[in-house]
Amino acid sequence: MAILEIKDVSKFFGGLAANLDVTFEIQKGMIMGLIGPNGAGKTTLFNCITGYYPPSRGEIVFDGRRMNGLHPDAVCKLGMARTWQKVRPLAKMTVVDNVMVGALCRTNSLAKAREMAIEQIKVVHLENREAFQAGSLPIGERKKLEVARVLATQPKLLLLDEVMGGLNPAESDEIIQLILDIKKLGITQMVIEHDMKAIMRISDRIVVLNSGEKLAEGSPEEIVSNKAVVHAYLGESNA
């Protein structure tokens, strides 16, 4: 059953088409990789899907429900949550408090929220940082914090935007393991990533965007051997 359907989604900024007629589906429980050169429109698509701004055209259907025009807070409450390309910790609040903000989406009780938060902090292995101010954490831990926070909102679909960006190989491996653990919890994921090895390892299917349009879609093996995809990436690195 498709948990997310993207139908002919386009987003225009003035005359620029950041996304053009993008169409694909995500099945429940899978990990969908979203790749493409810089400026391909991946984050724009995320923003449209999560309500940060509405698509100019097309339909976004989540769990059978049309999402166009819904605000980010409604989107989150319906079970779709996202992390940010540039990490956004609630700097002056502690790690626990950060994750509690996520949990408070599902409960009004601070005590319950704290319980939920501590659980998610364990999932991302940040237990020893619970009382630390979020703004004082190094980048790797901030990324983990953001994942914990978003997990606390009990999402059905999790959108990860370059969650491995700026991490060293050891940290990236931790995140990869985390993503696989999240999959075991039954949460569907869509992952934007530049790290090809990581994407190949974790994705069940991959969508490739280029200049706002869908270039290709398929299994990791199909994508890797797709000439157009290779050309798009090689072409970019020649520039």
Next chain:
Amino acid sequence: MGINVKRMSIIAFGLGTALAATAGSLISPTYYIFPQVGSVFTLKAFVITVLGGMGSIVGATLGGVLIGIAESVGGVYLGSGWKDVIVFILFLLVLLFKPSGLLGTSKD
């Protein structure tokens, strides 16, 4: 990148102050002068800058002229007590609908 940021800030601040002082001396023959005379102009200066567009000198000039006209015209039709309100309402409209101003170089 080779630019002494602090010094530029200071120079900009100084130039701005000098210009304001010039403006002040220019209106003093026709305006009642007292220590708090500046406060009315503080907010108006902001309004003019935002209206004209931050970062644009032509914009500021244009803004100044527009505000001056708006004030006088408003004063004629609504009475001198309300002319400041015209300026503030104009300000809010600009902030809401075109925060980069008329000619601003917006970095948003």
Next chain:
Amino acid sequence: MRPLTNNMRGIAAIPVLLGLVTVIVLFLIPKFVHSTYALHMMILIFISIIMGSGWNLLGGYTGQYSVGHAAYFGAGTYTTMILLQYHHLAPWYGVWAGAIMAVIVALVIGSICFRLRGPYFVLASIAVAEIFRVSALNLKNLTNGAEGILITEVPPLRIGGMVITDFMSKVPFYYAGLVIVLVVILVTWRVQNSKLGYYFQAIREDQDAAHSLGINLSLYKNIALSLSAIFTSLAGSLYGLYVGFIDPGTVLGLDLSVQIVMTVIIGGIGTIFGPVIGALVLVPFSEALRSNMIAQALIDSGLVREDSGFGVFLKEQLSHAHVLIYGILLVVVIMYMPDGVMGFIKKLAAKGRKVEAA
């Protein structure tokens, strides 16, 4: 990287006991202290705490730095005074009418200003407050314009058949102020330790992140604003009834808005007792300056000769310099203690604990 401890959140026995003792002492002060000047000072401090705490909810906790809070102060006090003086409605009903009016004003202002962020929000809040002030000046039929409103009598407070007070002395205003201060502090404490508080702070830290975590920005900003407006309007109503006279420049002016912000910044933004400390610092200080106490003290101590040029200058001009000194104080605080006095204290406490652990 240092762990933050939750010393403000958990309730340890000692602070609570100290707090209770302080409250009892405050309630007993008018019995033993008869100096009207001291009571006057306390009432002004209370008013400052109330309006500072009001601002703190919106500015300190939710990160919406309004420099137009005089609009709520003025809405509250004008409503109360107009109803009392022209419609003979007793002030204990009037202050609530004032609070309702302030919330209406707040929701209108919010609908305009909350679309804006950062410095644009600040500028808009100033502009809106100024619109209210100029309107109050011009709508002479309603507000008596620049001449202001002077109340000629406050009806005595009767419960059952008994007269509790006739408002002739300062004491009833002292108790009214004290009670409101305690309520405001209690509410701030409850908000801080609730979902509301978490959501407010999330909005302050990163609005877009908060939005994506299921927080309805508009709803929570308006809740913060409404609470903020209610408290500020109560301060305004108390001020108007106490002083007996209000006019647009005093209760709707930019000076007042700036003073409210400064009180909280100096004391410590986003903390329960920040506004208290800010008020305790600024109110006596500005009163001392205004009444020439400092100039007189300098002269009496022999540091400055009364008939010297400097002495004369001090005596005549220092009282006017209170604004200048506010400004200097503000600059000093922002440069060296950006989290205000409370922030400074917290840092010292954390350092102390670090030394212990080492």
